[in-house]
Amino acid sequence: MKRLLAVTLGILTAIGGFVDIGDLVANALVGSRYGFALAWVVPVGVVGICLYAEMCGRVAAISGRPVFDLIRERLGPRLGLANLAASFLVTALTLTAEIGGVALALELATSVNYLLWVPLVGFLVWLVIWRVGFARMEQVFGLAGLLLIVFAVALWKLGPDWGQVLHDASHPALPPGEGLPTYLYYAIALFGAAMTPYEVFFFSSGGVEEHWTRRDVGVARSNVFIGFPLGGVLSLAIMGCTALVFFPLGVGVDTLGQVAMPPAVALGKVGLAIVLVGIFAATFGAALETGLSAGYTVAQYFGWQWGKFVRPLQAARFHGVTLLTIVVGVMVMLTTVDPIKVTEYSIVFSAVALPLTYLPILIVANDPEYMGERVNGRISNTLGTVYLVLVLAASLAAIPLMIATKAGQ
Amino acid sequence: MSGVEPRPAEGRVYDAYLHLLDRQVVDPDGELICKVDDLELELAEDGAAYVRAILTGPAALGPRIGGAAGALMTAVHARLSGGAGPGRIPFHLVADIGSAVTVSARPADLPIRGFEDWVRTTIIDAIPGASDAPE
Amino acid sequence: MGTPLVKRLLAVLLLLAACAGPSFSYRDYERKAAHTADEAASVVGSAMLTVELANGRRATRAYLSVLLGEAESTLGAIQQTFEGVQPPDRHADRLRAELGEHLDGAADVLAALRIEVRRGHVDALAGIAEPLGGLHDALEKLAEEHR
Numbered sequence: 260m261k262r263l264l265a266v267t268l269g270i271l272t273a274i275g276g277f278v279d280i281g282d283l284v285a286n287a288l289v290g291s292r293y294g295f296a297l298a299w300v301v302p303v304g305v306v307g308i309c310l311y312a313e314m315c316g317r318v319a320a321i322s323g324r325p326v327f328d329l330i331r332e333r334l335g336p337r338l339g340l341a342n343l344a345a346s347f348l349v350t351a352l353t354l355t356a357e358i359g360g361v362a363l364a365l366e367l368a369t370s371v372n373y374l375l376w377v378p379l380v381g382f383l384v385w386l387v388i389w390r391v392g393f394a395r396m397e398q399v400f401g402l403a404g405l406l407l408i409v410f411a412v413a414l415w416k417l418g419p420d421w422g423q424v425l426h427d428a429s430h431p432a433l434p435p436g437e438g439l440p441t442y443l444y445y446a447i448a449l450f451g452a453a454m455t456p457y458e459v460f461f462f463s464s465g466g467v468e469e470h471w472t473r474r475d476v477g478v479a480r481s482n483v484f485i486g487f488p489l490g491g492v493l494s495l496a497i498m499g500c501t502a503l504v505f506f507p508l509g510v511g512v513d514t515l516g517q518v519a520m521p522p523a524v525a526l527g528k529v530g531l532a533i534v535l536v537g538i539f540a541a542t543f544g545a546a547l548e549t550g551l552s553a554g555y556t557v558a559q560y561f562g563w564q565w566g567k568f569v570r571p572l573q574a575a576r577f578h579g580v581t582l583l584t585i586v587v588g589v590m591v592m593l594t595t596v597d598p599i600k601v602t603e604y605s606i607v608f609s610a611v612a613l614p615l616t617y618l619p620i621l622i623v624a625n626d627p628e629y630m631g632e633r634v635n636g637r638i639s640n641t642l643g644t645v646y647l648v649l650v651l652a653a654s655l656a657a658i659p660l661m662i663a664t665k666a667g668q
Numbered sequence: 669m670s671g672v673e674p675r676p677a678e679g680r681v682y683d684a685y686l687h688l689l690d691r692q693v694v695d696p697d698g699e700l701i702c703k704v705d706d707l708e709l710e711l712a713e714d715g716a717a718y719v720r721a722i723l724t725g726p727a728a729l730g731p732r733i734g735g736a737a738g739a740l741m742t743a744v745h746a747r748l749s750g751g752a753g754p755g756r757i758p759f760h761l762v763a764d765i766g767s768a769v770t771v772s773a774r775p776a777d778l779p780i781r782g783f784e785d786w787v788r789t790t791i792i793d794a795i796p797g798a799s800d801a802p803e
Numbered sequence: 804m805g806t807p808l809v810k811r812l813l814a815v816l817l818l819l820a821a822c823a824g825p826s827f828s829y830r831d832y833e834r835k836a837a838h839t840a841d842e843a844a845s846v847v848g849s850a851m852l853t854v855e856l857a858n859g860r861r862a863t864r865a866y867l868s869v870l871l872g873e874a875e876s877t878l879g880a881i882q883q884t885f886e887g888v889q890p891p892d893r894h895a896d897r898l899r900a901e902l903g904e905h906l907d908g909a910a911d912v913l914a915a916l917r918i919e920v921r922r923g924h925v926d927a928l929a930g931i932a933e934p935l936g937g938l939h940d941a942l943e944k945l946a947e948e949h950r
Binding site for chain 1: 693737791
């Protein structure tokens with residue numbers, strides 16, 4: 260019974276923790292501009308992240324070491340350093356966006372300007388990382404993030420013609436006045452938002468934080484194969500909501516306030532309150548994860564002691580890196596750069612960094628020295644290779660498309 | 669290393685490149701110490717090369733990375749540490765070589781703690797709760 | 804770099820390029836205007852949705868205040884960007900005036916909405932927002948015509 264409870268908790272945490280500011284902005288924006296014409300990208304992204312998260316979880320459970328730790332061993336210090344640079348920078352950018360997202364959510368709730376919230380948010384993120392135990396931190400924010408189910412409820416309440424929806428989703432068509440390059444640009448952005456690098460590194464390091472053993476491979480898998488797809492359903496609900504509310508009027512979503520509007524339209528003040536708390540929890544949780552991931556990647560490359568499972572005194576450099584990254588994130592936000600723009604850049608650069616992230620994972624998960632007989636099976640390897648090709652294509656096309664479409668104008 | 673391959677009388681044969689370099693070094697309790705950033709080799713009279721010590725830290729890693737990044741790493745370390753060389757763990761302390769390299773000494777006893785100590789004493793110590801056990 | 808002939812050719816080409824200048828035709832200006840009208844229509848549409856929420860008492864004052872404030876500043880930025888573009892000829896001047904009229908109208912309404920919502924007069928918003936429907940249609944029509 261206790262085991263079942265733990266598994267359920269893990270799944271619920273995974274669902275609630277799946278959506279971050281990147282997913283919120285990307286799905287809402289795409290829904291408002293393309294209706295359901297890009298809905299197919301979400302399942303494609305979800306399958307990819309499930310595939311690789313399972314590998315990362317398995318690596319953590321079987322070898323007792325997180326995936327990023329092993330990348331340097333397998334790729335050597337030079338490629339490992341390149342990987343570190345790309346992963347760290349993208350993660351730091353994502354952290355900055357998440358801090359902005361939390362501040363925006365607080366602004367929507369209180370009408371106090373988001374810039375005033377930014378330093379407080381940075382401090383709180385650091386404080387929770389410093390003081391709150393790993394498991395509790397994950398559970399609280401993961402479960403609170405489940406409130407985003409309000410998007411699904413709102414979607415149902417808005418009463419779409421489901422037949423039409425299914426048709427539009429399965430027959431993607433360019434809306435009038437939209438060009439193919441912009442469509443592809445947003446497809447890549449959506450894909451990058453679903454498969455952000457920090458997610459897999461965090462999942463792997465988190466497994467070590469929670470002292471997973473080979474018996475926990477099943478737990479890791481249920482989190483991934485049940486939790487993540489349901490998180491993907493949440494993403495689609497966000498897209499569906501803006502597709503129903505904004506798309507018919509030709510209104511493009513470019514603020515967090517608009518992202519939160521459909522639940523208010525469908526469910527009134529209660530819906531609005533729930534969605535704002537949900538957005539707060541999801542982005543705050545993601546800020547915690549990206550903050551920790553920034554520390555994980557650097558510490559694991561250089562071999563420093565890391566983790567919340569030891570006293571901070573024993574992992575001084577790890578905590579130092581996390582603290583520094585949060586401070587820099589706060590400072591960037593305080594330059595009054597648009598948080599939504601930062602979010603968009605973070606997901607596009609995530610797409611660019613994806614091959615560097617995922618190729619080493621595939622290599623490590625196939626290594627019998629770490630995995631014993633639990634190396635990748637044929638399905639994992641076949642699908643994994645397919646996704647590597649996909650990810651490489653997205654990565655190569657991302658920057659040219661961004662330039663050509665002026666970041667999606 | 670040359671083509672001479674002296675086989676040891678007993679024990680396993682390791683490939684230094686595959687099994688030693690870039691490995692995590694841990695203490696007997698599994699605490700993380702450092703990475704094997706480089707190896708100090710010594711040539712004996714019979715021409716065979718022996719590993720004398722594990723080298724670690726930016727001074728050891730910089731040259732292996734090479735290029736501009738490596739040079740930067742070495743230079744910054746030299747500037748901040750006042751010209752200290754790489755951290756050194758004598759090889760006789762190595763107890764086991766598996767997926768990680770286990771060393772039979774405590775992290776505090778090893779002369780490789782410069783940066784960690786500095787960050788700890790300068791920043792982390794000052795923050796309340798730094799010595800609290802994890803939940 | 805080449806013979807005297809090549810040098811002369813290069814000089815001629817450079818001269819031609821300098822004379823033509825940043826070739827900004829009426830067609831380019833039209834497209835900019837259409838794009839601006841599209842963006843402005845989007846902001847106006849969003850404001851209309853926001854006022855609908857206020858009408859149905861489906862949102863808090865804080866939320867409405869943030870959204871309407873954002874709409875106003877977004878429209879202001881769009882307008883400023885467009886007005887910063889030099890119209891290439893008299894024909895463009897007319898287009899500029901027409902679009903400018905709609906943008907000014909929308910800016911006035913959004914400013915009034917922002918002021919009233921910050922004062923807490925949520926019930927008054929619907930009345931103030933009445934012109935938005937017409938402005939939205941006018942902007943979309945302009946965008947269509949000049950796409």
